Amino acid sequence: MNPPRHHRGLVLAASITGAVLVAVDGTALTVARPALQHDLHASVAAVQWASTGYLVTVAALLVFAGRLGDRYGHRRVFALGVTGFATASLGIAVAPGIGWVVALRVLQGAAGALLQPATLGMLRAAWPADRLAGPIAIRTAAIGLAAAAGPLVGGALTAHLGWRSVFLLGLLPAAAALLAALAVPAGAGSPDTRSPAAERGNRHGSEHDGRHGSRLDLPGAALLALALALLVQSLVTLPDTGRPLVPLLGLTAAGVLALVLVRHERRTADPLLPPALLRSTAVAPPLVVLLAASAALQGTLFPATYYLQDVLGLDPLRSALRAVPLAVTMILAAPGSAWLAKRHGERAVVLPGMALITTGALLTALLGTGTGTGTGTLAIGGCFALLGTGFGAVMATATTMVVRGAAAARAGVAGGLQQTVLNIGPALGIALATAAAGRTDPGTALAPSALTMAAVAGAGTLLAARLTGRAAGPTAGGAADRAAGPASGARPESAGRR
Numbered sequence: 001m002n003p004p005r006h007h008r009g010l011v012l013a014a015s016i017t018g019a020v021l022v023a024v025d026g027t028a029l030t031v032a033r034p035a036l037q038h039d040l041h042a043s044v045a046a047v048q049w050a051s052t053g054y055l056v057t058v059a060a061l062l063v064f065a066g067r068l069g070d071r072y073g074h075r076r077v078f079a080l081g082v083t084g085f086a087t088a089s090l091g092i093a094v095a096p097g098i099g100w101v102v103a104l105r106v107l108q109g110a111a112g113a114l115l116q117p118a119t120l121g122m123l124r125a126a127w128p129a130d131r132l133a134g135p136i137a138i139r140t141a142a143i144g145l146a147a148a149a150g151p152l153v154g155g156a157l158t159a160h161l162g163w164r165s166v167f168l169l170g171l172l173p174a175a176a177a178l179l180a181a182l183a184v185p186a187g188a189g190s191p192d193t194r195s196p197a198a199e200r201g202n203r204h205g206s207e208h209d210g211r212h213g214s215r216l217d218l219p220g221a222a223l224l225a226l227a228l229a230l231l232v233q234s235l236v237t238l239p240d241t242g243r244p245l246v247p248l249l250g251l252t253a254a255g256v257l258a259l260v261l262v263r264h265e266r267r268t269a270d271p272l273l274p275p276a277l278l279r280s281t282a283v284a285p286p287l288v289v290l291l292a293a294s295a296a297l298q299g300t301l302f303p304a305t306y307y308l309q310d311v312l313g314l315d316p317l318r319s320a321l322r323a324v325p326l327a328v329t330m331i332l333a334a335p336g337s338a339w340l341a342k343r344h345g346e347r348a349v350v351l352p353g354m355a356l357i358t359t360g361a362l363l364t365a366l367l368g369t370g371t372g373t374g375t376g377t378l379a380i381g382g383c384f385a386l387l388g389t390g391f392g393a394v395m396a397t398a399t400t401m402v403v404r405g406a407a408a409a410r411a412g413v414a415g416g417l418q419q420t421v422l423n424i425g426p427a428l429g430i431a432l433a434t435a436a437a438g439r440t441d442p443g444t445a446l447a448p449s450a451l452t453m454a455a456v457a458g459a460g461t462l463l464a465a466r467l468t469g470r471a472a473g474p475t476a477g478g479a480a481d482r483a484a485g486p487a488s489g490a491r492p493e494s495a496g497r498r
Helices: 005-039 044-072 074-093 098-126 133-161 164-168 171-183 196-203 218-237 245-267 275-279 284-311 316-322 324-344 347-365 375-405 408-437 446-464 479-488
Strands: none
Touching: 005 044, 005 074, 005 098, 005 133, 005 164, 005 171, 044 074, 044 098, 044 218, 044 408, 074 098, 074 164, 074 171, 074 408, 098 133, 098 375, 098 408, 133 164, 133 316, 133 324, 133 375, 218 245, 218 408, 275 408, 284 316, 284 347, 284 375, 284 408, 284 446, 316 324, 316 375, 324 347, 324 375, 347 375, 347 446, 375 408, 408 446
């Protein structure tokens, strides 16, 4: 049966706090990098690896971590991830050298991979499928708030207490998230305990939540991890390397591994990525839309930040203030999108959201060097507001579609795919924006970079037009179950109805 209301509140609190913990950590570290580099007498490349190592690790392990949540319980995996994340943060705060920082950031990436899909998996297990939009929208708004507050808090801490204090920032939220997760009774809302259909599927030898009878696809996990690690590493280093052949070889190797993975997944009895899930029209299209949206947003913000500081001459604080509309509109759009989707259908939210991102990128390309004050400030704020509104609506709604569209027993894998897309998208966007700029400085080449991102968002808009347009009513959810048939281990609507 569904968990009691106060248990759902604890699940939501744990999910939000875990997601915010990761968001604040990433944005605050960006501000603290120069101080960290100076204090540890490190090179720029070494400090960059503190971020790259984390990104590569988390992207490589997200899907497998989600599968672990499906098998052993999202609450348990979440608790392990939060504990590991906080422990690594504490270690970084007392690290004696840059080598320790890089190594601990890699471990922190592994812990982050454990907790991020679990934040969505716990919601999928605790809420009926047709009521997921609300909690996911609240989670999205909280991430937007954390992303906006991270640089400000990180800057203040670094200025007054030093860069090490930034890594102590997340210890209290991590403790709160852990306590909230542990306060939820074990098994409350788990797919195997609340769905009689799952038990029927087990008796017929079909796949259920993976705790009995199914095996972890370790070869598939290794292939996927290597492919994603090469992909993210190549995308991250492509803009900065003077030898583009190296990242291009990495991209080629990632493609080869992906083909080997596809062949393996088709032949194995217990695939990490079930074909039915990837073919599901309720899961695959919104994932691609999320990829386009995140790539277009970050690919536009990357040159825009250089434009504000290098071309307009704004200091980091005034530059950050120009971007406040982005965070504010994202925070407001996320819960608003849940209300609209319930009444008008998800396509009616995602399609205009992608159109807003496309328009925001196009208008950003039109910004001129005379837009520093007055009307220019409003123009800059307007561009950011369009981007934030569109991305907030798309992220909340498409995430709901992905998590709800997967069977409850595959919520962790679906959450891992969603988080993977949101890690790959920004790296892809920045790489494309840099390629469009050529040898020109990013700020000076704002127009071609932003136009390229408008094209990416436009492609996402075309795909959004083909999404299913139904409202999130009682028949929503279980689409992947229907696609998979009996092998999913649950009937349509079985999760969250009893």
